[in-house]
Amino acid sequence: MxxxxxxxxxxxxxxxxxxxxxxxxxxxxxxxxxxxxxxxxxxxxxxxxxxxxxxxxxxxxxxxxxxxxxxxxxxxxxxxxxxxxxxxxxxxxxxxxxxxxxxxxxxxxxxxxxxxxxxxxxxxxxxxxxxxxxxxxKDKVKLRSKAKVGDLLCVTGYVGTPAAGYKVIIEERAVPEDDKKLLSKYFFKPMPRVEEGIKLSKYPFVTSMIDMSDGLGKSIYELSTASDVGFLVDADSLPLRPETIRLAKDRKELLEMAICFGGEFELLFTVSPDKIDDISDVAFTIIGKVVEEGLTLDDKGKRSEIVCKGYEHLRKKRNDVH
Amino acid sequence: MxxxxxxxxxxxxxxxxxxxxxxxxxxxxxxxxxxxxxxxxxxxxxxxxxxxxxxxxxxxxxxxxxxxxxxxxxxxxxxxxxxxxxxxxxxxxxxxxxxxxxxxxxxxxxxxxxxxxxxxxxxxxxxxxxxxxxxxxKDKVKLRSKAKVGDLLCVTGYVGTPAAGYKVIIEERAVPEDDKKLLSKYFFKPMPRVEEGIKLSKYPFVTSMIDMSDGLGKSIYELSTASDVGFLVDADSLPLRPETIRLAKDRKELLEMAICFGGEFELLFTVSPDKIDDISDVAFTIIGKVVEEGLTLDDKGKRSEIVCKGYEHLRKKRNDVH
Structure with a gap:
């Protein structure tokens, strides 16, 4: 083989x-x-x-x-x-x-x-x-393996921006000039969330963390495997830039861009629900929760399995949607 | 350019x-x-x-x-x-x-x-x-920059073995079967001098150290630049395996193999002359000394400049003699 x-x-x-x-x-x-x-x-x-x-x-x-x-x-x-x-x-x-x-x-x-x-x-x-x-x-290091059922799933910044940048720059999709400018900036000069990571490490109730370089879908998969849990993601909660929303042809493409695309530089982390309001110094969005099993997307009540595993380097090219 | x-x-x-x-x-x-x-x-x-x-x-x-x-x-x-x-x-x-x-x-x-x-x-x-x-x-770390005029130049193990291996294996030069076996072993499975490095670090009078992955010539050049000194190398002192000596066509080729070839896994180091006998737990050979300036080879009284700088990755292929 x-x-x-x-x-x-x-x-x-x-x-x-x-x-x-x-x-x-x-x-x-x-x-x-x-x-x-x-x-x-x-x-x-x-x-x-x-x-x-x-x-x-x-x-x-x-x-x-x-x-x-x-x-x-x-x-x-x-x-x-x-x-x-x-x-x-x-x-x-x-x-x-x-x-x-x-x-x-x-x-x-x-x-x-x-x-x-x-x-x-x-x-x-x-x-x-x-x-x-x-x-x-030692008491602040964050791992993938400590997510607990009931924890909330959170992400810094926005998702889907690298996908939108790829479509504008590599696939040359026509968008307003200002949108292209902004998406190019984030595509070419990504800002890793170093400060946010350090701040989040101080909270003992941040139970697990991972970066999203392989995309939201694969990152959730990795967390689920390491922590032996499942995730339920709420599609409407996904933080998307207006430029990303404007660029997407339809909701299907928008969700694919948000979930099944690599190159994200955000942090994905889980938090004990009773303590989440104590995080005062990091901007983030709650996008779902930790459940017993399965990787499920809830899109306005319609549930589907998150099947993309994000970017597989040995199979596909970076930033391919798959 | x-x-x-x-x-x-x-x-x-x-x-x-x-x-x-x-x-x-x-x-x-x-x-x-x-x-x-x-x-x-x-x-x-x-x-x-x-x-x-x-x-x-x-x-x-x-x-x-x-x-x-x-x-x-x-x-x-x-x-x-x-x-x-x-x-x-x-x-x-x-x-x-x-x-x-x-x-x-x-x-x-x-x-x-x-x-x-x-x-x-x-x-x-x-x-x-x-x-x-x-x-x-902190008091044991060895750098390239502390060689002093008068120090002795020493090397672990042998030099020229990777060059001999290259000639046998890649250039397919005919040698006795036992020689080929031994040279292949060292060529394919080099043994970095980890134990020797740790032992030498304990001696404060080991003044500088470098590995020889780019060959003796370039390693001497690097030491000379970092320490602002020169080196005088005695050709007859170079430790060469009998297999390497047997393989070389002539003395010129032998010295080229010993000095101007990369892929060596030995340590090259300098030692204060008055303390050298205190090194009791590492096998090594004195091959020259630190001088004011110049990189000079003394071959039975005939002196020449060591001009090869060893392997330059951006110019030549690894293990090329040059």
Whole structure:
């Protein structure tokens, strides 16, 4: 069997059996430093699936660091360093390469950290791998595995914006110029929720957290698997930008964009219902609740199974709707 | 100007100016954890330049982890975790992928650590990036920058073995069967000097250290730049396996193999001459000394400049002699 037949989840399951490591299963591995935890993540991005030619080198560098910082954010950790391996085609202009490094550096610095090391290599396809490190108090780390039945499901910011950006920029769907401007901004320069993650880590009643880089649907799936629970999502509660709503052809497409699309940089988390009003310093939206089993979408009383598992890197291209 | 015209060193110099980070310049970045240091490194390997088709998937995995552990070793640190990003062509057999993960896992476990996290992705070219973490006491960390004039230059193990392996396996040079067997073993399953690095870190009179993944010549160049010193290397002192000596066509080729070839997994370090006899628990060879300036090879009284800078990833293929 080939890896593109088994898919990413199948492959990861097989790899996990070989690795037999207690560290696997969250957005970051967690290492005990004694006083606190070190979290560490690694992400591979490359030209064909992650860097459309509409992106500037600066955007490419920014995006590469942002994806790793988003993983650190999802653990409630404070970033403490990023290392990056950059594989460049030999005929890349030096200025282009410098643009990538500038974007990487500025993204890291925007979040209070920096690029502390790296490796450069010649590679047929532009390939960037980043590792972000972070630290978090032991009693504050957030995992995927602690969601409880009855908890409320919450998300920072909006969902569906990367999908809308993809449709405007890559598929060239016609929208008002102002909408295009805004959607491009979020598509090319995503802002990982580092501050929000750190703030949410302080609340012991935030029971689980995950970033949404693979989309809402897959993130819910991951939470459900790790916590052995189900989710009921209320379609009408999904926070959508007006630009996203205007762009969608119909409600079906709108919900697909909101649920089955990768590239989101928001945090998805669960909260004990009796304490949720105590979260005073983070803007978020309640989009559903934790139930015994199943991944269900309630759209004005009509219920359906959330079947998309979000982006499967080994099967489809990034940002494909599926 | 293109990146393959400027070369790896030129590019890294440009990147360093953009990053303005105090952490750059050693085999690993060093982060202050309060009580001790965390060291972190990242290395990109890929099919065309690093994984000849003679390698098994297990070898590929082993090699990918070994290169990062070698960086940790060069700082005198104890490995505490490895994360890896694995980009696989879609038509890769699942068994092949599992073989890679087995090799990675066993290499990490052989050195007292494990694969604690990762990322999988579809990639046109098999590409593996590893990040290794380590910890070292603050007063024991070894850097490239502290070599002093008068120090002795030392190396663990042998030099030239990867070059000999390359010539036998890739260039198919005819050698006795036993020689081929031994050279293949070291070529396919290199052993980073983790234990030796930890032991050497305990000696305050070991003034600088670097791994030799880019070859002796480039490693000396890196030490000389970081410490602002020169080196005088004695050709007759270079520790060479009998198999390597037998394989070389002539002395010129032998010295090229020993000095100008990448893929070495030994540690190169400098030691205060009056204390060198105190190193009782590590096998090593004195191959030269630190001088005011210049990189000079003394071959039976005939002196020449060491001009090879070792492997430049952005110009040549790995293991090319140049």
């Amino acid at each position: 080939k890896v593109n037949e088994i898919g990413e989840i199948g492959l990861i399951n097989r790899f996990s059996k070989i690795l037999r490591s207690e560290y696997l299963g969250d957005d970051c591995a967690v290492l005990d430093l004694g006083e606190d935890y070190l979290v560490v993540t690694i992400d591979m991005l490359h030209r064909i699936t992650d860097f459309p030619y509409e992106m500037t080198p600066y955007d490419i560098g920014w995006m590469s660091v942002a994806v790793s910082l988003s993983d650190v954010a999802s653990m409630g950790a404070k970033p403490t360093g990023v290392v990056a391996a950059v594989g460049l085609p030999g005929d890349t202009e030096v200025e282009f390469a410098e643009g990538i490094i500038s974007g990487m550096s500025e993204c890291a610095r925007s979040y209070g950290t920096e690029i502390i090391g790296g490796d450069t290599d010649q590679h047929a396809e532009l390939t960037i791998v980043t590792t972000a490190l972070g630290r978090v108090d | 293109k990146v393959n015209e400027i070369g790896e060193i030129g590019l890294i110099n440009r990147f360093s100016k953009i990053l303005r980070s105090e952490y750059l310049g050693d085999d690993c970045a060093v982060l202050d954890l309060g009580e001790d240091y965390l060291v972190v490194t990242i290395d990109m390997l890929h099919r065309i330049t690093d994984f000849p088709y003679e390698m098994t998937p297990y070898d590929i995995g082993w090699m990918s982890v070994a290169v990062s552990l070698s960086d940790v070793a060069s700082m005198g640190a104890k490995p505490t975790g490895v994360v890896a990003a694995v980009g696989l062509p879609g038509d890769t057999e699942v068994e092949f992928a599992e073989g890679i993960i087995s090799g990675m896992s066993e290499c990490a476990r052989s050195y007292g650590t494990e694969i604690i996290g990762g990322d999988t992705d579809q990639h046109a070219e098999l590409t593996i990036v590893t990040t290794a973490l380590g910890r070292v006491d």
